[in-house]
Amino acid sequence: MHKPVRKAVFPVAGLGTRFLPATKAIPKEMLAVVDRPLIQYAVDEAREAGIEQMIFVTGRGKTAIVEHFDMAYELETTMAARGKGMEVLEATRAVPGDIITVRQQVPMGLGHAIWCARAIVGDEPFAIFLPDELMIAHKGGTGCMKQMVEAYGEVGGNLISVLEVPEEEVSSYGVIAPGRQVSDSLTEVTGLVEKPPRAEAPSNKIISGRYILQPEVMRVLEGQEKGAGGEIQLTDAMARMIGTQPFHAVTFAGRRYDCGSKLGFVEATLALALAREDMGDEVRVMAERLLSGER
Ligand code: G1P
Numbered sequence: 001m002h003k004p005v006r007k008a009v010f011p012v013a014g015l016g017t018r019f020l021p022a023t024k025a026i027p028k029e030m031l032a033v034v035d036r037p038l039i040q041y042a043v044d045e046a047r048e049a050g051i052e053q054m055i056f057v058t059g060r061g062k063t064a065i066v067e068h069f070d071m072a073y074e075l076e077t078t079m080a081a082r083g084k085g086m087e088v089l090e091a092t093r094a095v096p097g098d099i100i101t102v103r104q105q106v107p108m109g110l111g112h113a114i115w116c117a118r119a120i121v122g123d124e125p126f127a128i129f130l131p132d133e134l135m136i137a138h139k140g141g142t143g144c145m146k147q148m149v150e151a152y153g154e155v156g157g158n159l160i161s162v163l164e165v166p167e168e169e170v171s172s173y174g175v176i177a178p179g180r181q182v183s184d185s186l187t188e189v190t191g192l193v194e195k196p197p198r199a200e201a202p203s204n205k206i207i208s209g210r211y212i213l214q215p216e217v218m219r220v221l222e223g224q225e226k227g228a229g230g231e232i233q234l235t236d237a238m239a240r241m242i243g244t245q246p247f248h249a250v251t252f253a254g255r256r257y258d259c260g261s262k263l264g265f266v267e268a269t270l271a272l273a274l275a276r277e278d279m280g281d282e283v284r285v286m287a288e289r290l291l292s293g294e295r
Helices: 038-048 063-068 073-082 086-092 110-115 144-155 167-172 216-222 234-241 262-275 280-291
Strands: 007-011 053-058 099-103 126-129 133-137 158-164 174-183 186-194 205-213 247-251 254-258
Touching (some): 007 038, 007 110, 038 063, 038 126, 038 133, 073 086, 110 216, 126 144, 133 205, 133 262, 144 158, 144 186, 144 205, 144 247, 158 234, 186 234, 216 234, 262 280
Parallel strands (some): 007 053, 053 099, 158 247
Antiparallel strands (some): 126 205, 174 186, 174 205
């Protein structure tokens, strides 16, 4: 039996400079795709996978994220009096103690952000969610982390979610060297490299922002040197775990939107709005009208 994955780390200390001025006074993780902030998509995905404790690695100006999962007394009283809309608020509120924050203080990279959560992660396997990567299940299907937790039940060890990108994009990501194919969606990982030049990339399969890692990675991160971009890289620490513990990649059966870029964000907004039962038809008509050149 593999120890269950009960905790998840969400690195949310980034400044969100790509979305300025929208992110001047609000965290980028609070930008909404249709009507849910990005961070809530990630937390909902974690809850669906059976994860109970959410650890946010935050920084200055990020309190709105924590408030989002708190009880909003004035709102709840008002909505209760009106007799509607309570479910939306209740779906966000966390059980006391299930949201924990630690501060990163200095932006030294993803590996450093994860290391900041070491005392709370303790001696357990844990998940990581990069909320910029919006992972949407197929209709009737399960979310990315739930699929990973299921794979973890079979192979244990460490898992990352991967997807294929065009070759010219590999240098923006962590890239895997794939080994033996275990099943349609599961592959062994024999190597990992962060943001390689295109010619040196071992494949076009990139790490897409979801991880299940064993706590030993924290000890590797402890003495970690700076890597790509002068930052302490999680990918480098994971690379050093290969060979000491099982390491697999899961290809998510679902859709991924890169909400760290404006284009990806617009694509996600459109796709999710079109898929919504309460507005999809109207959005389609609206989109067709706009594409036809009408205003
Ligand atoms: C991070 C990781 C990278 C991963 C990417 C996914 O990079 O370091 O391995 O592929 O997220 O979004 P970042 O986007 O923070 O530069």
